[in-house]
Amino acid sequence: MTEYSRKQEALDYHAKPKPGKLAISVTKPFTTYGELSLAYTPGVAEPVKAIRDDPEDAYRYTSKGNLVAVISNGTAVLGLGDTGALASKPVMEGKAVLFKKFADVNVFDIEVDADDPADFIDTVERIAPTFGGINLEDIAAPHCFEIEAALIERLDIPVFHDDQHGTAIIVAAGLINALELQGKTLADARIVCMGAGAAGVASMKLLLEMGAQLDNVFMCDRRGVIHADRDDLSEHKAQFATKTDLRSVDDAIAQADVFIGLSGPDTVSKEQIATMPARPIVFALSNPTPEISPEDARSVRDDLIMATGRSDYPNQINNVLGFPYIFRGALDVRARRINMAMCVAAARAMGELARQPVPNSVLEAHEQREMAFGPDYIVPSPFDPRLIDYIPPAVARAAVDTGVARTEYPSHYPQPVVETDRD
Known part of the structure; x- marks a missing residue:
């Protein structure tokens, strides 16, 4: 296989039949008007109130407990160096596929346009309530040390670079x-x-x-x-x-x-x-x-x-x-x-x-x-x-x-x- 054909095979894999490697699926019945009323208003108000009263109930009533954020700013992507946040997305999607395939862990891949560690830390801290864990990826040293240490200190979920x-x-x-x-x-x-x-x-x-x-x-x-x-x-x-x-x-x-x-x-x-x-x-x-x-x-x-x-x-x-x-x-x-x-x-x-x-x-x-x-x-x-x-x-x-x-x-x-x- 030539270098060109290998390159084209990789591009076709990511482009066809649908762009990317991830999709979101619905996990509960959603075929009747009654199920709609449970999934959204008015039924959804009940878990909202339960979580308001006891935040630990988020693990019981939402996907938080099996949801990891794979997050990068694209400053050290593979051996390619600083590609920028957007160009890191194929790698983060790939990471998500591995999480799901091997351990049935759901992932949102998140690419943060922030070279400054303080900005990156602030962004991740603010979105962290969504997740049961944070997987940091492809962040250049020495900023990766500062970012991980700060997030471990500030968050009460696993942060793992x-x-x-x-x-x-x-x-x-x-x-x-x-x-x-x-x-x-x-x-x-x-x-x-x-x-x-x-x-x-x-x-x-x-x-x-x-x-x-x-x-x-x-x-x-x-x-x-x-x-x-x-x-x-x-x-x-x-x-x-x-x-x-x-x-x-x-x-x-x-x-x-x-x-x-x-x-x-x-x-x-x-x-x-x-x-x-x-x-x-x-x-x-x-x-x-x-x-x-x-x-x-x-x-x-x-x-x-x-x-x-x-x-x-x-x-x-x-x-x-x-x-x-x-x-x-x-x-x-x-x-x-x-x-x-x-x-x-x-x-x-x-x-x-x-x-x-x-x-x-x-x-x-x-x-x-x-x-x-x-x-x-x-x-x-x-x-x-x-x-x-x-x-x-x-x-x-x-x-x-x-x-x-x-x-x-x-x-x-x-x-x-x-x-x-x-x-």
Whole structure:
């Protein structure tokens, strides 16, 4: 297929037979005059009065409890950069499709024309009563940190920046499994993270929460290793400034058990990968072009475990493994926020699922005769139907246990998978 035909296929998919990927459906009977009087005036006045008297009744009488806003200002869309709010709409609609397909969560996609963080925060705060949760998407750093922190503080529903925490959860799930396969532990592993943006910061924070040691984490930006003697660090980078003599990326990678790339294409060489200690782990997650291709990495190392963000290689670090199910669990207990314990629970449940026998439906989706936990299968397939049984219960239980849930653990849920702390 030529580049032109691929482009036209994508455009036709979005344009035909109707523009876009979303529609709204009616969920109640609406065929008689009596049903009209219930759906609208005068019957609709009764739930209005109930919610006026008890705002929690909005979860009982409206779609709020299963409705998420996917919101962007279009300042960091895919790998395209600042496309503007309107041009981000196809991506936000796509996100909505994934929410609905994988976890039956309804979505309104909202594109906010606001480059100023204060304007964006104010807009989202004002429309928040409509929703049970807010998924922030494709917002450039460093504004994304300010926006998320302000909205978490101001709102009493979950606010989740998927580019930060969604990526972090999948990275953590895969890394736990890769480390075990390589005979290493998170507590002892030396980790280099190339890229100090939203995903890099969130990923390292989650790994530290799960047992990594700050002295073993070396975050790198364009100037090299982020260390305690630098005087040019933002507050988000400064929290990873370790006391170390390492200065260059070359020096850091040569001592790293784990390399996590969340930066840009072709930024790591074969020579650098060759210097890593025995049984290295390489997550080259720049998409669509990784920091180093699997072919180049394997040409110099036959003992590595590798992951990318691409679907045409094994071990795709794909956010669709996380956000639909994380919100499903949070919504089902009416959580006020998605906290660190819920993120840890999601990562551990996801990692545990990858260890289970792969069902035939997954083999068929991948057109494979055999797939099993191992160096080429460290995270579950997005087509694994058991994701809905593993992740939402774990997230819901963590929400209840940490006091951010408004309801009890749902009686229809299975007991969450208990993950033994292998670290």
